[in-house]
Amino acid sequence: AQKVTQAQTEISVVEKEDVTLDCVYETRDTTYYLFWYKQPPSGELVFLIRRNSFDEQNEISGRYSWNFQKSTSSFNFTITASQVVDSAVYFCALSGDYGNNRLAFGKGNQVVVIP
Amino acid sequence: GAGVSQSPRYKVAKRGQDVALRCDPISGHVSLFWYQQALGQGPEFLTYFQNEAQLDKSGLPSDRFFAERPEGSVSTLKIQRTQQEDSAVYLCASSLLPPGTSGSYNEQFFGPGTRLTVL
Numbered sequence: 001a002q003k004v005t006q007a008q009t010e011i012s013v014v015e016k017e018d019v020t021l022d023c024v025y026e027t028r029d030t031t032y033y034l035f036w037y038k039q040p041p042s043g044e045l046v047f048l049i050r051r052n053s054f055d056e057q058n059e060i061s062g063r064y065s066w067n068f069q070k071s072t073s074s075f076n077f078t079i080t081a082s083q084v085v086d087s088a089v090y091f092c093a094l095s096g097d098y099g100n101n102r103l104a105f106g107k108g109n110q111v112v113v114i115p
Numbered sequence: 116g117a118g119v120s121q122s123p124r125y126k127v128a129k130r131g132q133d134v135a136l137r138c139d140p141i142s143g144h145v146s147l148f149w150y151q152q153a154l155g156q157g158p159e160f161l162t163y164f165q166n167e168a169q170l171d172k173s174g175l176p177s178d179r180f181f182a183e184r185p186e187g188s189v190s191t192l193k194i195q196r197t198q199q200e201d202s203a204v205y206l207c208a209s210s211l212l213p214p215g216t217s218g219s220y221n222e223q224f225f226g227p228g229t230r231l232t233v234l
Contacts, residue, residue: 105157
C-alpha cells in the first residue's frame, strides 16, 4: 500500500520568506513517482513537480526546489521568496509504477503568505 | 476548452437523493480517474477507467457509488441514496495513455471538481 504523510497542517510566512513543506512516504514498489500539487482556492489541482524513484538529483525550477532522500523516504519541497499568490494548499503524492498509476495523496499543507 | 471539465460545479442534495456527476476528459485521453476529497483532506482514489473498461473500482466506498464511461470518453459518477458523509469534492482526472505505455509516468490532468453537499 502507498502512504504519504504531511505533518504540518497550516504554515504562515511573511512575503519573501522561504517555506519548506515536509513529505514522508511509504511504498513497497521499487519504482515509483513522487509529486507536488498546488490547490488554490479555486479548487483545481495544479501539477508542480514530479520525480521518479531512480533519480535522486535535486533540482531547482524557478522559485521551487525539492529535496528527495530515498534513504529517509522523504520528498521535501521549498518555495523560495514566497509571494501572496503562493497561498494555497500543497499536496505531496505518490504513484507506483504498477497497475493504473493511481495517486496516493497526503493530507496537504495550507500555506498562507502574509503580505 | 482543452482541459478536463466537470459539471455541475456545485450540487446540493437532500439525504436520500440520487446524484450524477459528469466528467469530460481531455479529448483522446484513454485513462480516466475519479477521486474524492473530503474537507481538509487530500484526494482519495475511487475508480479508474481505461477507455470504456472500468479496471479498478477498489476505492468506491460502498455499493451506492457507481461509475460508468460507456463510450470511452465522458464519464458519470452516480451516488445513490446520498448520505451526509458523501459530502466532498469529487475530482476527475484524465491521462493520455494507459499506464506503462510509454515507459514513463503518464501525467494526470485534473478537472475543477464538483462540490457535493448533502443536507
